[in-house]
Amino acid sequence: MPKKKSNLTEEVKKALIEKHGKENLRVIQLPIDDSETEFLDVLVKVPSRSTVNQFMRFIDTLPKKAQEVLINQCLLTSKDEVMADDHLFLTAIAGISELFPIRNARVKKL
Numbered sequence: 125m126p127k128k129k130s131n132l133t134e135e136v137k138k139a140l141i142e143k144h145g146k147e148n149l150r151v152i153q154l155p156i157d158d159s160e161t162e163f164l165d166v167l168v169k170v171p172s173r174s175t176v177n178q179f180m181r182f183i184d185t186l187p188k189k190a191q192e193v194l195i196n197q198c199l200l201t202s203k204d205e206v207m208a209d210d211h212l213f214l215t216a217i218a219g220i221s222e223l224f225p226i227r228n229a230r231v232k233k234l
Contacts, residue, residue, distance in 0.1 A: 129156060129164045132201060137167070140200055144169050149200075152219040154212050164212065167201045170223045194220045 132151070140149060148170050156162040171179070175197045182190035195213065198220045199206060206212045 129162060132165050132167055136201065140167055144200075150223060152216065154206070154215045154219070156212070164202060164205065166199060166206065166216065168198045168216075168220055168223065169200055170225060171198055171220065176224055191217050198223075 150168050150170060152166050152168050153163040154166060156164055171194065175193065178193045178197075179190050182193065191213070194217055195203065195206065199216060206216050
């Protein structure tokens with residue numbers, strides 16, 4: 125069974141739910157080791173339209189800045205730990221980018 129490392133206390137969760145709304149929050153499990161036996165649970169906010177726009181503005185010209193936009197605006201817990209570790213940072217980016225609020229469009233002929 126995988127080990128979890130988390131500072132997501134009920135107090136922290138309750139405060140962030142009150143501030144951001146439960147429907148806007150997700151828990152992402154970031155693997156701490158390559159064998160994926162230990163995970164760090166982090167709380168993230170689903171990216172808003174404004175956040176996605178800022179990310180898209182920089183993704184082609186300044187990818188590092190684009191990634192930092194996602195972390196700074198969406199990652200709500202363990203930010204220092206994630207920023208200090210390249211693996212956690214890149215995994216958090218991948219997890220947050222999966223939360224972009226995009227639905228599948230249906231395209232029909234006239």
